[in-house]
Amino acid sequence: MEMLQTIFGSAFGYILPFLFVLTVVVFFHELGHFLVARWCGVKVLAFSVGFGPELFGKTDRKGTRWKLCAIPLGGYVKFSGDENAASVPDRGALEAMSEDERKGAFLGKNVWQRAAVVAAGPIANFLLSIVIFAALFGFLGRSEIAPRVDAVQPGSAAEFAGLQPGDLILQIDGRSIDTFSDLQRIVTASADLPLEVTLDRDGEVVTVTATPQLREVKDPFGNAQRIGLLGVQSSPKPEDVVYRSYGPLEALSEGTKETWFVVERTGSYVAGMISGRESTDQLGGPIRVAQVSGQVATLGFAALLNLTAILSVSIGLLNLLPIPMLDGGHLLFYAAEAIRGRPLSERVQDFGFRIGIAIVLMLMIFATWNDVMHLTSL
Known part of the structure; x- marks a missing residue:
C-alpha cells in the first residue's frame, strides 16, 4: 500500500x-x-484546450464552444470555414455558404x-x-554577482587564456558584461568558439582570447547537458554581491530582455544542430517536459512560472x-x-x-x- x-x-x-x-x-x-x-470579424466555432473527446465545455452567446478535452497535449481554435483543427481550409464549405456566412468565415x-x-x-x-x-x-527582484574571477580551475580554458583571480570581466566579443550571469550565458552557449574577453586587471584593460571547452555537466536533478565551460569561479565577497529590486517599467524591460535571451539561445541551438555543433539528443517532447516540470516544481511556484x-x-x-x-x-x-x-x-x-x-x-x-x-x- x-x-x-x-x-x-x-x-x-x-x-x-x-x-x-x-x-x-x-x-x-x-x-x-x-x-x-x-x-x-471571424466567426469562431470552437476554442479547445486539449484534443480528443470533450470533458466539459460551454457555448457562449456568439456561438463559440469553449471546451477542455481529454488529451492535454495542445489545443486549437476552429474558425468558420476550417476543415479541421489545424485550420486546413474547407473550400467546398465556403462555396456552399451564403454571402453573410462567408463574411464571417476565415477564408473570407x-x-x-x-x-x-x-x-x-x-x-x-x-x-x-x-x-x-x-x-x-x-x-522577487534578483541577486547579482559581479563578473569578477575568484579562482581559475587548473587545465581550464580560462587558464589557457591567461585569466587570473581578481580579473573583472568587462566585455565578451563586444557585448557588455554586467553580472556573472551574463558571463555564464554567453560561455555556456559558445562551446569550442573563440571569445574575445576584455577585462580589468588592477586598473589596466586587458584583452585575451578564450575558447570555452565542451563539457557534459549534470543539473541538481541529475539531468545531463553539454555546455561550454570557461573554468572560473565567481567572487563570494559581499562587495561583489548586490540585490536589485525593480519598478514596473524596469521589470518590463528586464522581462523583455530575458525573453529575447531565450529566443537567442534557442536560435543558437537550432543553428548549432544544423551545423552539427550541437547534439540533437537535447530535443525533448511531452515526456521530457513533464519530467522537467515536476522537478522544477519542487523548487517552488516561482521556478515553475519561470519554466512556463x-x-x-x-x-x-x-x-x-x-x-x-x-x-x-x-x-x-x-x-x-x-x-x-x-x-x-x-x-x-x-x-x-x-x-x-x-x-x-x-x-x-x-x-x-x-x-x-x-x-x-x-
Whole structure:
C-alpha cells in the first residue's frame, strides 16, 4: 500500500505541474488567435484546450464552444470555414455558404487579416513570457554577482587564456558584461568558439582570447547537458554581491530582455544542430517536459512560472517554423499569396499540408524517442 502511494504521489508530482505549464502556454497561444480573429470579424466555432473527446465545455452567446478535452497535449481554435483543427481550409464549405456566412468565415477575410490572426498565436506566447518574467523581477527582484574571477580551475580554458583571480570581466566579443550571469550565458552557449574577453586587471584593460571547452555537466536533478565551460569561479565577497529590486517599467524591460535571451539561445541551438555543433539528443517532447516540470516544481511556484515563460517562447518559435500545419507554414502560404496576388492552388496547398503532417509526425516521434532514451539513461 505504501509503495502504491509513493508511485501515485510521484506520478501526480509530475503530471500536475506538467498540466499547469502546458495549459497556460496553450491557452494563451490560442487566446491570441481567438482575440485577433474576433477583432477581424471571424466567426469562431470552437476554442479547445486539449484534443480528443470533450470533458466539459460551454457555448457562449456568439456561438463559440469553449471546451477542455481529454488529451492535454495542445489545443486549437476552429474558425468558420476550417476543415479541421489545424485550420486546413474547407473550400467546398465556403462555396456552399451564403454571402453573410462567408463574411464571417476565415477564408473570407483578406490575406493581411488572415496573417494577423495566425501570427497572433506565437506573438501571444512571447507576450506571456515577457509578462511572467516581468512579474518575477518585479515581485522577487534578483541577486547579482559581479563578473569578477575568484579562482581559475587548473587545465581550464580560462587558464589557457591567461585569466587570473581578481580579473573583472568587462566585455565578451563586444557585448557588455554586467553580472556573472551574463558571463555564464554567453560561455555556456559558445562551446569550442573563440571569445574575445576584455577585462580589468588592477586598473589596466586587458584583452585575451578564450575558447570555452565542451563539457557534459549534470543539473541538481541529475539531468545531463553539454555546455561550454570557461573554468572560473565567481567572487563570494559581499562587495561583489548586490540585490536589485525593480519598478514596473524596469521589470518590463528586464522581462523583455530575458525573453529575447531565450529566443537567442534557442536560435543558437537550432543553428548549432544544423551545423552539427550541437547534439540533437537535447530535443525533448511531452515526456521530457513533464519530467522537467515536476522537478522544477519542487523548487517552488516561482521556478515553475519561470519554466512556463521559457516554454512559452519555445512554443512560439516552434509554431513560427515555415512548416505547413504550423502557424509559420500558413504565414508562408499567405506571403506567397500577397506576392502573387492570388492564393496558391488547392493542389499545392494540399501537398504542402501533407508534407507538413509528415514533418510534424517525424519530429514528434524523434522527440519522444529522445525522451525514452533519456529516461532509460537515468
